[in-house]
Amino acid sequence: MAKKLMVNCGTCDARNVSEETLKAYEHIIINAGSIMVTPESKELMSRYDVTMNCGNVIELDKDVHVSSINGSMQINSTDMPPEKRTYLKVNGSLEIGPDTQEILSKYVGIDVNGSVTYPQSMSGKVPMKVNGATTCYPDDAIVLKRSAVIDHLFALRAKAKLYWAAKRLILVDPQLDGAALAAKGCTFSAKEAVIAQSKVEELIGLIDEKTEITIVPDGTAVVLDDLELNAMTGKKYGTKLCVFGDLEIVSSGKQTLEQMEYLNVQGDVLVPGELETLLAEKLTEVEGSVEVMRGRYLKDKLSLRISREMLEKEPDCVTARDCVQVKLDGDIPGELIQEKLRLDSCVKVRCSPEQEAAVSLISQDVVEIITKADEGGVLGAVDNILDGAKTILDTQFITAGDYAL
Numbered sequence: 001m002a003k004k005l006m007v008n009c010g011t012c013d014a015r016n017v018s019e020e021t022l023k024a025y026e027h028i029i030i031n032a033g034s035i036m037v038t039p040e041s042k043e044l045m046s047r048y049d050v051t052m053n054c055g056n057v058i059e060l061d062k063d064v065h066v067s068s069i070n071g072s073m074q075i076n077s078t079d080m081p082p083e084k085r086t087y088l089k090v091n092g093s094l095e096i097g098p099d100t101q102e103i104l105s106k107y108v109g110i111d112v113n114g115s116v117t118y119p120q121s122m123s124g125k126v127p128m129k130v131n132g133a134t135t136c137y138p139d140d141a142i143v144l145k146r147s148a149v150i151d152h153l154f155a156l157r158a159k160a161k162l163y164w165a166a167k168r169l170i171l172v173d174p175q176l177d178g179a180a181l182a183a184k185g186c187t188f189s190a191k192e193a194v195i196a197q198s199k200v201e202e203l204i205g206l207i208d209e210k211t212e213i214t215i216v217p218d219g220t221a222v223v224l225d226d227l228e229l230n231a232m233t234g235k236k237y238g239t240k241l242c243v244f245g246d247l248e249i250v251s252s253g254k255q256t257l258e259q260m261e262y263l264n265v266q267g268d269v270l271v272p273g274e275l276e277t278l279l280a281e282k283l284t285e286v287e288g289s290v291e292v293m294r295g296r297y298l299k300d301k302l303s304l305r306i307s308r309e310m311l312e313k314e315p316d317c318v319t320a321r322d323c324v325q326v327k328l329d330g331d332i333p334g335e336l337i338q339e340k341l342r343l344d345s346c347v348k349v350r351c352s353p354e355q356e357a358a359v360s361l362i363s364q365d366v367v368e369i370i371t372k373a374d375e376g377g378v379l380g381a382v383d384n385i386l387d388g389a390k391t392i393l394d395t396q397f398i399t400a401g402d403y404a405l
Contacts (some may be wrong), residue, residue: 004395017041018403022048036060060087064108068402081106098139112250137164147224152176160185169193170222171203178202194222213362216242217262249275259281274291308332311340321345334358
């Protein structure tokens with residue numbers, strides 16, 4: 001039997017761990033977001049060689065049922081309460097409806113790794129642990145999507161109610177009838193709203209005065225995500241754009257950029273050097289930064305190898321961005337690295353010890369720089385392989401979303 005046990009999981013339930021299990025291993029390592037224990041199991045594990053690397057330790061009785069939700073979850077007043085005492089874990093978003101206090105009282109605890117939305121009347125009364133954002137909405141409101149599009153079809157079904165969106169309202173549909181919405185008695189509330197120029201007068205009175213208003217020209221397409229501006233973008237969205245995300249402009253998008261009448265970017269902009277001047281002429285507004293791509297640009301690579309020849313042949317520079325792993329050939333001198341290479345937002349960079357100083361100078365937001373000297377040639381490599389094999393044979397590995405020890 002393996003001498004060691006390594007558990008890698010999101011949640012480890014160690015409430016029912018037995019002494020027999022603990023005796024079976026010389027060493028147990030638990031890597032988890034949360035570990036659930038009882039006072040008895042916690043004391044039992046303290047008598048053995050158990051290492052716990054976790055975000056938090058939760059003490060629960062053995063008879064408490066644990067419910068794990070990955071994604072989004074809603075708790076509404078019409079839902080059936082849990083039959084057993086339940087501890088709820090949500091990895092994502094939790095939306096709590098009004099009049100749900102009785103249902104919530106059936107949970108012994110709620111742990112949310114993400115965002116929570118609930119009525120204002122329940123503020124401070126919902127016992128839960130939240131690793132993320134919490135947002136309250138008016139009790140009498142109808143909750144819309146975080147970014148809600150209010151178009152002419154919405155108006156046909158509207159009621160005399162307050163409509164609430166956690167982030168923004170999009171009101172740019174040319175067929176949207178503000179007078180019809182007003183006649184039905186509906187109102188709106190959100191942090192911000194995007195309104196077409198010709199609709200402002202008829203809609204402004206329906207929107208909460210605390211809402212920040214952005215007015216865009218009629219015919220503006222609103223994109224609620226990152227966007228690449230290329231040769232096809234204009235055909236899909238037209239010549240007026242409001243982007244709630246990052247905008248990457250590629251070389252093939254030159255003609256599209258030339259035709260732009262309105263360009264509002266509520267994120268960062270990435271643009272090739274040859275289009276920098278044109279962008280300055282066309283950019284109406286930008287919330288984030290503008291980054292100019294120089295030379296050869298390599299992005300979103302799982303594994304990228306940088307050779308000396310690649311750098312020497314590039315007249316400007318080579319930029320690697322958002323790559324998981326970048327490997328530098330060992331024959332690239334430090335001077336050439338500093339002159340011709342840029343590393344931005346990469347996870348791991350592998351290089352020689354001699355290259356490390358130069359790599360550090362040209363790196364931005366790189367998680368880890370890894371160097372590895374020659375470890376004894378072929379014999380050293382064989383020894384490393386044997387050591388690694390021995391470790392694997394001696395250890396039982398368990399990887400799971402949730403695991404009961």
